[in-house]
Amino acid sequence: MFISALAYPAKSDNINLMVIVIRREGDVLNKLDLKYGLDEAPPLLELLLYGLQWLALTIPTIIIIGQVVAVLHFDNPGEQVIYVQKLFFLTGLVMLVQVLWGHRLPLISGPAAVLLIGILAGQASGIPTIYTSIFIGGLVLTFLSISGLFAQLKNLFTPRVVATILLLIAFTLTPTIMNMILPAPGSAVPALFNLCFALGLVLLMFAANKILTGIWKTTLIIWAMLLGTLAYALLSPAPAAVDTGNYPWLASFMQNLTLDFSLEPGVLISFLVCFIALSINDLSSIQSVGEMLNLKDMPGRITRGVTFTGLANMLSGFLGIIGTVNFSLSPGIIVSTKCASRFTLLPTAAGLLGLSFMPVAIAYMDSIPAVIIGIMMVFVMSSQVAAGLIMAFGANKFTFDDGLIIGLPIMLGIIISFVPADVLRTMPLSLRPIIGNGFVVGVIAVMFLEHLVYRSK
Known part of the structure; x- marks a missing residue:
């Protein structure tokens, strides 16, 4: 789950509690007056425009996660670009297969x-x-789905279990986020500048999230990445140059494949636990759209959708890239556009597949500064904390805005607490008790959100 999310109450099963959508809507989702239904294809021009919108929403998630993992694996920018190329290819292929033969829903991966x-x-x-x-x-998930055992395991995913998983995902990623926000050792950019820039931009994003509506709110991360990158280039003491290397316009990416299998029980157990969370996210994403559209054949769609997610992760393991999952982004987009046609994702899949063979385009998109990627992850993981709190306390008593007001200060407090002492010593002595204190930063953030951004009328 890598989007701004909102959990809705359940209808029956425990797992139904985790019906997650991109943003809050006042309308009843199953009473939409849709312009195009699930199996209706819009005219060509509208089809392309809808597909372009889905594409614009998909690309940031690929760039954010892809850049984080590629930098972990490779020091060479060329290998990093190839990694993201493969991720574009896999995402486009999975989306194409899911829309035509899998869950057959307007869901992006x-x-x-x-x-x-x-x-x-x-x-x-x-x-x-x-x-x-x-x-x-991926193989285990595929087997569980095809055999029908996955349906039996759903009873294990109680609200408290799901809430804990959502919170743990956010909290366990905070050290990585902190490393992305802080400049690399020896950088000409002071740590204080990056921290202040990150705090300022993420608070502005939350203010914009409160003010904006419709497609502007849905695409907030896109504009924040673009405008944040521009602002960082203008304000940074030593902005990084865009490195496109000597990449050809068109090139393949069949390198660094997992041909030599290496099994280590500890690592495998770690990933199997991660796949529990992945399956919860995948199931809730499929079910959220199914409930929204009042579909009667959801068991079959869920089985096919989760099966293809398992197969996609098997392919990702072979390609040597991070696996994919269905995102719970669609309900908010369907509400905004009044279009539930699954065929609008076909141009999106085609666009992703085309971009996967264009290393120059990938290199430009991959040149977003690490601090901007870290800020986007703070924003998204704060939303994840909000979703986890709603799961724990119930949507009737605890709103998504409540979760955000609590989630961001907690995330900022934890991140600041991980800042190394060597970095803190580079800051002015008078600012260390403020900028270097996670408790103080968290309190300032919650006061800002509670009394300015989300102030009750």
Whole structure:
């Protein structure tokens, strides 16, 4: 789950509690006056425009997660670009297969943030071991779905279990986020500048999230990445140059494949636990759209959708890239556009497949500064904390805005607490008790959100 999310109450099963959508809507979702239904294809021009919108929403998730993992694995920018190329290809292929033969719903796919936790934990064991475990995790998920055992396991995913998983994903990624926000050792950019820039931009994003509506709110991360990158280039004491190397306009990416399988039990167990969270996210994403559209054949769609997610992760293990999952982004987009046609994702899949063979375009998109990627992850993981709190306390008593007001200060407080002492010593002595104190930063953030951004009328 790598988007701004909102959990809705359940209808029956425990897992139904985790019906997650991109943003809050006042309308009853199953009473929409749709312009195009699930199996209706819009005219060509509208089809392309809808597809372009889905594409614009998909690309940031690929860039954010892809850049984080690629930098972990490779020092060479060329290898990093190839990694993201493969991720574009896999995402486009999975989306195409899911829309036509899998769940057959207007759901976009993308890299699973929860698998990033397994990659971080298994980094010392080597790349072949990591992606062998992802391959096996995908194989297990495929078997559970095809055999029908997955439906029996749903009873294990109680609200408290799901809430804990959502919170743990956010909290366990905070050290990685902190490393992205702080400049690399020896950088000409002071740590104080990056921290202040990050705090300022993420608070502005939350203010914009409160003010904006419709498609502007849905695409907030896109505009924040673009405008944040521009602002950082203008304000930074030493902005990084865009490195496109000598990449050809068109090139393949069939390198660094997982041909030599390497199995390590500890790493495998770690990833199997991560796949529990991935399956919860996948199931809830499919079910959220199914309930929204009042579909009667959801058991079959869920089985096919989760099966293809398992197969996609097997393929990702072979390609040597992070696996994918269905994102719970669609309900908010369907409400905004009044279009539930699954065929609008076909141009999106085609666009992703085309971009996967264009390393120059990938290099430009991959040149977003690490601090901007870290800020986007703070924003998204704060939303994840909000979703986890709603799961724990119920949507009737605890709103999504309540979760955000609590989630961001907690995330900022934890991140600041991880800042190394050597970095703090580079800051002015008078600012260390403020900027270097996670408690103080968290209190300032919650006061800002509670009394300015989300102030009750």
